[in-house]
Structures are given as structure tokens and as C-alpha cells.
Amino acid sequence: MSRSAPAIVILGNGSLNTARRIQQCYPQAKIHGLTERVDGADLTYSDFGATVRQLYQHDTPIIVLCAAGIVIRTLAPLLLEKGAEPPVLAVAEDASAVVPLLGGLGGVNDMAREIAACLSIEPAITTSGELRFGTCLLNPPAGYALGDLELGKRFVSDLLAGESVRIEGDAPWLAKAQLPEDQQARLAIHVSSAAREPAVDELLIYPRNVLLRVAYEVSAHAMRDALQEAKLAWQSLACVVADDSLLASAGLRDAARELGVPLRFVSADAPEVSAVWRQLSNGLTLGVAAAPVDPQQIGRPRGRLAVIGLGPGAADLMAPAVKAELAKANDVLGYETYVRMAGPFRTDQVLHCTDNREEMQRARHAFELAVQGRSVVVVSSGDPGVFAMAAAVLEALHASTDPLWHSVDLEMLPGISASLATAAQAGAPLGHDFCVMSLSDNLKPWSIIEKRLDLASEADLALAFYNPISRSRPWQLGRALEIVARHRAPHTPVVLGRDIGRPGQTLRTTTLGEVTPDQVDMRTMVLIGSSTTCSFPRAEGGDWVYTPRWYGEKP
Ligand code: SAH
Numbered sequence: 001m002s003r004s005a006p007a008i009v010i011l012g013n014g015s016l017n018t019a020r021r022i023q024q025c026y027p028q029a030k031i032h033g034l035t036e037r038v039d040g041a042d043l044t045y046s047d048f049g050a051t052v053r054q055l056y057q058h059d060t061p062i063i064v065l066c067a068a069g070i071v072i073r074t075l076a077p078l079l080l081e082k083g084a085e086p087p088v089l090a091v092a093e094d095a096s097a098v099v100p101l102l103g104g105l106g107g108v109n110d111m112a113r114e115i116a117a118c119l120s121i122e123p124a125i126t127t128s129g130e131l132r133f134g135t136c137l138l139n140p141p142a143g144y145a146l147g148d149l150e151l152g153k154r155f156v157s158d159l160l161a162g163e164s165v166r167i168e169g170d171a172p173w174l175a176k177a178q179l180p181e182d183q184q185a186r187l188a189i190h191v192s193s194a195a196r197e198p199a200v201d202e203l204l205i206y207p208r209n210v211l212l213r214v215a216y217e218v219s220a221h222a223m224r225d226a227l228q229e230a231k232l233a234w235q236s237l238a239c240v241v242a243d244d245s246l247l248a249s250a251g252l253r254d255a256a257r258e259l260g261v262p263l264r265f266v267s268a269d270a271p272e273v274s275a276v277w278r279q280l281s282n283g284l285t286l287g288v289a290a291a292p293v294d295p296q297q298i299g300r301p302r303g304r305l306a307v308i309g310l311g312p313g314a315a316d317l318m319a320p321a322v323k324a325e326l327a328k329a330n331d332v333l334g335y336e337t338y339v340r341m342a343g344p345f346r347t348d349q350v351l352h353c354t355d356n357r358e359e360m361q362r363a364r365h366a367f368e369l370a371v372q373g374r375s376v377v378v379v380s381s382g383d384p385g386v387f388a389m390a391a392a393v394l395e396a397l398h399a400s401t402d403p404l405w406h407s408v409d410l411e412m413l414p415g416i417s418a419s420l421a422t423a424a425q426a427g428a429p430l431g432h433d434f435c436v437m438s439l440s441d442n443l444k445p446w447s448i449i450e451k452r453l454d455l456a457s458e459a460d461l462a463l464a465f466y467n468p469i470s471r472s473r474p475w476q477l478g479r480a481l482e483i484v485a486r487h488r489a490p491h492t493p494v495v496l497g498r499d500i501g502r503p504g505q506t507l508r509t510t511t512l513g514e515v516t517p518d519q520v521d522m523r524t525m526v527l528i529g530s531s532t533t534c535s536f537p538r539a540e541g542g543d544w545v546y547t548p549r550w551y552g553e554k555p
Contacts (some may be wrong), residue, residue, distance in 0.1 A: 004346045005029050006061035006111070007086075009045075009052060012037050015065035018095040022063060025118040028333045028347045037518050043344060048317060055142040058327040059084035060346065061103070061111065065091050068099050075102070084327075087111050089110070091119075099124045107140045129156045135177040137189070140205050143292025144191070145235045146175075147204030155187065171205065193236030193288065195228065197498050205260055207292045211275055215243050218260035226284045237261050239295035243268055247302050247407035265373075266299035273298055300373030303408045305366050307390045309383040309415020310341055312501030317421065322413050325377055331369045333362050334379035334389070342379050351367075351399040359389065363396035371404040382538040383417040387438045387466050419464035422497030422525040425507050427535075427544040429495055429527045432551060439476050440467035446476065453480050457487035462533060462547055465526040469517055477517040477526075488512055493535045494547045495527040496520060499527050509535060509543045 005028035016038065019031045032051060045051040052074050055062050064071045068090035074396045075088065079102075087103035089112055098115045100108040100123065109130055112123035130136050137159075138152045146152055158166060164182035168175060169191030189203045192212055202348045210232050212223055227234050240547035246252055247265055256263035264356025275287030306325045311317040326332070329349055332339055336353035345351060354362050362378065370376045390412045397405055397448065423430045435456040441449060456463060463484065469477040490513025498521070499505045508519070512528060520526060533547040548554075 004060055006063050007055050007344075009030055009055075009062060009064045009066075009475065010034070010038055010049075011048065011066055012093075013039060015093045016040060018065055018091065018093060021095065021119060022091065022115055025114055027118050030344075031151065031212070032344075045465075053078055054315065054323075056086060056088070057084055057323060058346075059086045061087040061089075061108075063089050063091055063111075065093050068101060071101060089115065091115065095119045096121060097124060104136070107139065107276040108125065109136065128160055130356065132160060133177050133179050135174065137203060141173050143208050143294065145206045145208055147206065147233075148198055148446075149236060151198055151200065152203055153367055153475060154200065158187060158201075159199070167191070169205075170207075185227075191231050195231050195233045197504075204233075206233050206235040208236055208494075209275075209289040209292050210236040211238055211241055211273060211287040211289065211293060211298075213241045213277070213287065214246070216250065216283075217246065217249045218255060218284065219251065220255040222282060223255060223259060223285070224406075225284060226280050226286060229280055229282075230278070230286050230289070232286075234259065238289075238293040239264050239298060241266055241273070241298055242535050247404070252304070253409070262295040262301060264295055264299040270299060295453055295468060296458045303370030303373050303380070304375045305370040305393070305408050305410045306376070307378045307380065307384040307393050307411075308342075308412055308413040309385075309417070310338060310379060310381050311386070311416040311422035312382060312418055313341060313499070314501040317501055319413060322415065325413055328375050329377040330374040330399070331376045332379060333366050338379045338448070341381070342377075359392040360396060363389065363393045366393065367396060367400070367405045369401075369406060370408040370410075371402075380415070381418070382421070383415045385411055385414065386417045386419075386436070387440075411450060418500060418525045419527065421500045422475070422495060422507070423529060424466075424493040424498060425500060426509065426527065428546040429493065429529055429533055430462055430464065431547040431549060432530065432545065434464060434530075434547075435461040436464045438466045439469070439480055440473065441476060442473075449476075449480070450483060453483045454486075455509065457484045460487070462530045463526075463528040467522065468520050468524060468526045470522045474517075477520060481512070481515065481517070488528070488531065490514075492531070493529040493533050493543075494527075495545055497527070499523050500525065505544070525534075 006026050008022055008029050008031045010019050023029050030042040030044045032045050035044045035046045056078055057516050058077055071090050085103050087106050087108035088101045090099045090101055098112050100112040107489055109125050109127055116123035137156055138146055139430055140146055148155045162178040162312055164185040165187045166183055166185045167189045171191045180504045187201050191205045193207055196204060200206060224234055237420060240256045242252055242263050244265050244267045250486055276288040277285055326342055331350045333352040339351055339353050364380050366376050378389045384390040386515060419436060437452060444448045448466060490511060492512040494510050494512055496508040496519060535543040537544040538544045
């Protein structure tokens, strides 16, 4: 597994020197410095805890130049969650110590040794097996899979207790290890793709050198049967290789996911992968290569396109599914402000920032990238389906006759829309039926906006206005308020939320009689109550605004 570039996190200028020395060891790494405390960092942050936790959740290796205890306490809330566990290291600000803290199976000790070498110090390695044998037996290199972690731990502790070991099979990475080898040993390390019952005195390591070639949709069950028929361990399966014609097969996608292997696609006339191939009784073709196979070298994956909503801006209002999608993205497209809001990104992620008005072009560009097998994210603020990119992406797909575009794994991931984020801060102004409108007449005639305003106001729906005003649309909001005022009393509550969920947010409660367009700009959400919307003072200042659940006679 290739590791992404680490993040080097520092809290003060005193650490900059050491950070730069570590950066020489990882040229791709970025130095993240605390705003106002660090001059000359590559990136700045203002909240240490949130930054470190977000990096961790994005599976980014983290090198923090501060006390180990601070790092431990910062990450503690995440440690019980199952999920990413990237390498995490604490390094002394004066470059005198490097302490691997987390990510034992992700190569943290290797990183500690690399950093220590570049700082000319000894790393504080505490993993017994590694100290004794010079390698972590439970973390075989890329291309090999450990049979069973729990049995493995027991095996290593037997070795540490002084037993010797035999190596059966081809384990080139163990040649350099200092293992107490003995051909008569009870304990054995088996490296082979053959199916084998796990036993306590054996450490099973499987080379991922088996390929399954499929020409039609096959279940995980059938794939397992195929391997069993060939007497091969399913852990040795490197990937499933399918015909291009199966790109859109959900069944195949689920089967590969169930087996935990990549699914790669090749055209029918693609050159064969070098392996010993054989036909199985159920029509599947199975290949065994001489050495582990890197799936990245075979064909390409099914491209993915996710249209995501960032929510209003605050990181904690972003859905975990959206964060996970951003972490696995190869390409990120969107309006520059939103792309920046979606970061930080790794150096291997490609950002395509465009002007806000180039929606259709951006949507087509996203498909062009996705059909190459890339994982593409298109970002919107709030929810992608509310006056944002999801509809543009579907319009581009609808207009396309390219079967490859239609076979892209397309998904929309929702976000908290500005109207809902603003409503939540004000109380519950949208607690009953409401109508959402964009006041922009860029993509629709003003006459239809007036008509809808008139009818929605007459229908006594609470109203949420997106795109209420801009420099090129200066008069429209005033006109809209006039239309609403024909149907609603001047004391009707109005909420103005500006930059909600972002730094410097403001929330203002006023009334229909008092609101004026100059209190509103293009970063403002306008909520107008219905006839039942009311407000009352809240203890901490300001007002609560809500629209009751009932209508008509109070129950
Ligand atoms: N997809 C977005 C809306 C895009 S339209 C969503 O679901 O929120 C852009 C308009 O949304 C802006 O003109 C403004 O009216 C509103 N808006 C977006 N983010 C906002 C925020 N953080 N605070 C207040 N209004 C916001």
C-alpha cells in the first residue's frame, strides 16, 4: 500500500527548523502551522485539535512537533472508533526524539526510523517483535496478506519467548530479518497461495498473486467456490478482472467489495496478464502469477463521480460520508471558494478550480475524468441538489450518448442546505410547510419568479430565498418583498443569516415591514415567516423564531 504524504504539524516558530529537516525526508509533506504563531508554514490552521483529528480521519500520516501527551489526548476520542489508523508520531521540537505513537500496522516504525535517520538520532521504537527481529511479522509488505491477526499475535509472542522458526515458501522481505531460523522448528511461517487450515504453530502469509477473470456477472459466493475448486486461499486473490462491458454491474461491484479486492476492467482485446491461466468448471478463468500482482497495473477501475454537499461551511456539519469521499478523491472540481473549504488535500489530489458560472463545462469535465477510472468529486456548498451541481451533472449525463459516461459510478452525497442551517440557528421558522426559491433570474425569467412569489405568498407558505441579491441583480429583492407584503402583515418575522456556519457569521431577526434590501447580500439567506410564524426573546439575547406545527385552529 502506498502511503500518502505526511502532514507535519507545528505549534510555534521554534519547531520550524526541525519541521524543515523532516520535510527533506518527505519532500511531498506540507508543514501545517498555527495561524499567528508560525510564519512561513506551507499551510495554516487555527484549531489544533480539529486539524489533527481531520488529518487522522483522512488517513494522513501525521508528524506532530509537540509533547506526545498532547497528541494522545487530541486523538483519544477517535481511537475507539473503527476506521483509519494512519501512522502518528510525536517529534521533540529540538529534534532530539522521535516517538511512534499509532499506526503500528501502517508502518509507523518505518517512518520513525526514516525521520530518526534524517535527524541523526535513535528512534524510540517500543514494538518488541520489531526490536528483536528487525521486522514486523504481522505487517507483511505490499502484495502479501496476513492470514489472521489474532493467531499472528500469539505466534509472535511464542517467538519472543525464545522459540525458533522455519520459513516455508518465498518470503524475500524476511531475508534481511534476524529470525531465529531452524529447519526443525515447531513454528513455521508459510508463504503460499494454497488454501490451508490455520494452525497455532503456523503464521500464514498469502502472496496476492491470484487473478479471477470474469466475462459475466458473478457473485462473491461463486468466486469463493472457484478459488476453493482450485485449492487456493481467497486471501491470495489480488483482484477481479472483468470485461469493460461489465463496468456498470452493481452485482460485480458488490462481490468484489465483499471479498475486499479491487475490481479492474479491461477491454476484450487487452493483452493478457502474465500468469498461468486455467478454466474452471463454472466458466470462470483463474490465473496464478509467479509473484504478487499489483492490481494498479491491470486495466483500470470503474470511475467514480460523487457530487457532494459540504454543508454551510463548519467542518462538524459535514456528513462523514462526504469526508470519506473527499479522502479517497483523485480529482476535486468546483468553485474555488468551495474547493478550498473542502480541504486540506494531499499533494497527490488534483484540484480543478473554476468559475462559479461554468457549471455544465465542469460537469462534463468531471465525467471525462471519471471515465479514465479516477475517483472524482464535484463540490457544492450546502446540499448539491439545491441550486447547485447535482442537477447540472445529471443534465450533462442525460445529454450524453457515451456508454462509458453512463457506466460511471455516480452518487450524490447530501449536505445541510443554507436554509436549514439558518433556520436551525434562528429556531424553527421552517417548522411548517415552506417554499424554497432562488431569486436569481439568470436561468429563469423574472416573470415566473414573480408568479411563484405571488402564489407561494398567497398559499401562506413560509419562504426561503437563495441568491437573494447581487451586484448584477440589484432591484429584484425589493420587488420580491413588495409581492410578499401584499399577502402578509408587516410584523411577519424575517430571518437574515449571513455566512452561517462560516467565520464571521451573523444572524438577524427583523420583520417584513422593516427589512430592506441593503441589509442583504449574496452570502445571505432570507427566511420569511408565514401568518403563524412568531418570535419571542431568548434569555441569552436575540429572539427565537418558529412556525408552529399546527395550522388553523390551535389544537
Ligand atoms: N447549494 C447551496 C445553495 C447554493 S445557492 C445550499 O444548499 O446551501 C447560493 C446561495 O445560498 C447564496 O446566495 C445564499 O443565499 C445561500 N447560502 C449559501 N451558503 C450560505 C451560508 N453559509 N449562509 C447563508 N446563506 C448561504
